[in-house]
Amino acid sequence: MNKDTIFSAPIEKIGDFTFDEAVADVFPDMIQRSVPGYSNIITAIGMLAQRFVQPNSYVYDLGCSRGAATLSARRNIKQPNVKLIAVDNSPAMVERCQRHIDAYHGESAVEVVCDDIRNIKIENASMVILNFTLQFLPPADRTLLLQNIYHGLNHGGVLVLSEKFRFDDPSINELQIDLHHEFKRANGYSELEVSQKRTALENVMRTDSIPQHTVRLREVGFAHVELWFQCFNFGSMIAIKQ
Ligand SMILES: C[S@@+](CC[C@H](N)C(=O)[O-])C[C@H]1O[C@@H](n2cnc3c(N)ncnc32)[C@H](O)[C@@H]1O
DSSP: OOOOOTTSSOOSSOOOOOOOHHHHHHHHHHHHHHSTTHHHHHHHHHHHHHHHOOTTOEEEEETOTTSHHHHHHHHHOOSSSOEEEEEESOHHHHHHHHHHHHTSOOSSEEEEEESOGGGOOOOSEEEEEEESOGGGSOGGGHHHHHHHHHHHEEEEEEEEEEEEBOOSSHHHHHHHHHHHHHHHHHTTOOHHHHHHHHHHHTTTOOOBOHHHHHHHHHHHTOSEEEEEEEETTEEEEEEEOO
């Protein structure tokens, strides 16, 4: 696994964070050392796939990066005639995702698509995965995407939504940010790496609070919405269509 050193040297003018070749190359190491609970969430996506995926249906992994969630779901699908559709708009990620998928055998077919998730028609879906992707969409586009997902899901289908959260209480927010930075330092990131990456993400990642997510998911129609995992300011929610 290539080590993430992208923000290790001082950068004179820090630009906006993008999922380019350099990031795609080190992405497994980056996400593992930056997102508390990432491996647990990937494992649980497999468990949820086993439980929720219906025969003759589609599974969408929106913002699939190198395909970790797609592969976890595929490994655990026991139903016949299921196709997984993994979508990302970063060509560097999609190329690596395709190679990653091809390296493993699985019963269910996988199609890797290079496109914006806002262009994808969701249909006959029993599971949709948004694993740390919604936070990168402009806030004004989030409701429409969730509406499309809701309409494309079958009855009994599930959305897994993992995100970085913000908290309305300023003391709690500061504490969670601080604990997250401590987690990153414990994983070998320097103070400079933590602060330069924070600056790079400032304009491209706008976080919502857990109540904001809950209200929006209910408003688009989901009958059952719950946070199933949280570690510091990162977590994952499930939303089930009745
Ligand atoms: C934090 S990564 C997701 C990690 C991945 N889901 C996993 O479980 O390993 C966010 C991904 O979303 C993709 N992305 C961001 N905005 C997108 C959009 N509008 N359409 C498609 N992909 C997008 C990025 O290219 C990036 O690969």
